[in-house]
Amino acid sequence: xxxxxxxxxxxxVIWGSGTDYNRHxxxxxxxxxxxxxxIVAITANALPNVKTIDGWPVIHKNYLKNADFDYIVxxxxxxxxxxxxxxxxxxxxxxxxxxxxxxxxxxxxxxDYIDILESDISIVCNNCHGGVLYHTLGLECxxxxxxxxxxxxxxLRMLSDLKGYLSxxxxxxxxxxxxxxxxxxxxxxxxxxxxxxxxxxxxxxxxEKWERRCKKxxxxxxxxxxxxxxxxxxxQFLKLNDYPxxxxxxxxxxxxxxxxxxxNIYELSLxxxxxxxxxxxNSNVSNGKxxxxxxxxxxxxxxxxxxxxx
Numbered sequence: 001x002x003x004x005x006x007x008x009x010x011x012x013v014i015w016g017s018g019t020d021y022n023r024h025x026x027x028x029x030x031x032x033x034x035x036x037x038x039i040v041a042i043t044a045n046a047l048p049n050v051k052t053i054d055g056w057p058v059i060h061k062n063y064l065k066n067a068d069f070d071y072i073v074x075x076x077x078x079x080x081x082x083x084x085x086x087x088x089x090x091x092x093x094x095x096x097x098x099x100x101x102x103x104x105x106x107x108x109x110x111x112d113y114i115d116i117l118e119s120d121i122s123i124v125c126n127n128c129h130g131g132v133l134y135h136t137l138g139l140e141c142x143x144x145x146x147x148x149x150x151x152x153x154x155x156l157r158m159l160s161d162l163k164g165y166l167s168x169x170x171x172x173x174x175x176x177x178x179x180x181x182x183x184x185x186x187x188x189x190x191x192x193x194x195x196x197x198x199x200x201x202x203x204x205x206x207x208e209k210w211e212r213r214c215k216k217x218x219x220x221x222x223x224x225x226x227x228x229x230x231x232x233x234x235x236q237f238l239k240l241n242d243y244p245x246x247x248x249x250x251x252x253x254x255x256x257x258x259x260x261x262x263x264n265i266y267e268l269s270l271x272x273x274x275x276x277x278x279x280x281x282n283s284n285v286s287n288g289k290x291x292x293x294x295x296x297x298x299x300x301x302x303x304x305x306x307x308x309x310x
Contacts, residue, residue, distance in 0.1 A: 009038045010110055011068060015061075015083060016044050016075030017053055024075065024103050025054060036110040040069050045086065065091045071114075075100045080138075099138040105287055105296065106307065112297045113137070120218045121300065124162070125225040126155040127278055128199070133225075133285040136296065144213035147199035148206075152228040154193040156236050159224065159243065165190050166214045172203055221245075223300060227281045234259065245302055249281045252310070263304045268293060 014021065014028070031037045041059045050058055059067070064087075072092065074083050080099045087097050095117065102113060122142045123130035131146035144166065150158075158165040170188035177184050178198050185198045186206055200206035224246035226237055237248045250259055252267040259265040268280040271290040283290040285299075298305035 009035045010114060011040050011070045012037045013040060013064065013067065013069045013072045014042045014056065014075055015072050015087070017042055017048065018075065020077055020100050021075040024100055027103050029054075031110060041067065045083075061086075061090065071096050071098050073098045073100055073103075077101055094140055101136070101287070102138050105136065106292075107295045107297060107305075109297070112301060116297070116300050119221050121221050121223050122216075122218045123223050123225055124155070124159070126150050126152050126227065127282070129227070129278075129282045129285050130225055132282055133296065133300075136285060136287050140216075141213060142216040142218050144210045144217070146213065147197075147209070149196040149198055150193060152226055152230065152233045153236075154195075155226055156233065156240075158190070158193055159240060162222070163219065165193065166217060170195065170207060170210060223247075225249075227278065229277055234265065238262075247299060247302075251277055255310075264302065266294060266299075266304070269310075 009032075012028075028037070028039060032039055039056045042053050042056050043059050043061045043064060045061065047058060047060065052058060064072070072087060074080050074087075074097060076083055077100060084094065084097050088094055098117070102108060105113075116137065117139060120142055121139070123133060123145065124143060125145050127149040128147050130143055131141065134141045134143075134146065168191050170190050173187050173189050173194065175184055176187055176196070181198075183198065183201065185196070185200055186203050188195050188197060188203075188206065197206035197210075200209070222243055222245065224240065224243045226233070226246075227249035228234060228237070229251055234248055234250060237246065240246055247264045247266060249266050249268050252269040253259065257267060259267060268277070268284060270277070271280050271283065271293075274280055274283070274290065280290065280293070284293045285291070285296055287296075292307055294307055295305040
């Protein structure tokens, strides 16, 4: 639902008028002045007895279904899931509900974000950094590659026949213990690829999530995101001609790196208190500590943009 297609800003309803609203009101006013958005109403489960807040009309939530708006921004980060359920129960589709945390993303702009939101992107990756990215952007997860891990070469094998692998039932191989959390979790095989369901305590739970998320995959918009410390994996990655939207994270190798001028290869360094390479990969797609190396909206738009200079 691009606002440019009909020549106007995105019409936004704000849900909530508490702490998170006050924290973002200046950002909303700025975007409205720049004609990126138009705030058409404020609503909530509990409404104050006022006509307007900051110049925007206050309406009852029951009027939302017939209101003229594009998206709802929820200004209650801690209760986003519960409020989203309330909004869906009003007959509004999940894709039109946006968490206020996206407004905190550095270099956030509405058009780039909405383009991603409306694309139904499926992120295929070799650990949970895809799930972190879905959370950061408040997107519905359309990928089974969340809260699990597999080898870089295993992911490359799956990409050779992604539909075939995702239609094959996982088979339990063994149980193992996560060295970081101490959690005992199942390791399963999907054909010849081992997958570590390191956030699941039961086989049933792991399978339910895998199968449910496999059904949501959008094969028309696959975004491949892989990290590796092996040069032969990078070479195989670059030959993935069936996947034009792809990025590879590798350790920073200095100014003479052979990868530095390749647009879809990102060189990352270990950041404070990090000891393993997966840590900067995960932290840099979040919006918290150690998340300052690159612009994540540009990442998904295949426009390489570092935020640091080495």
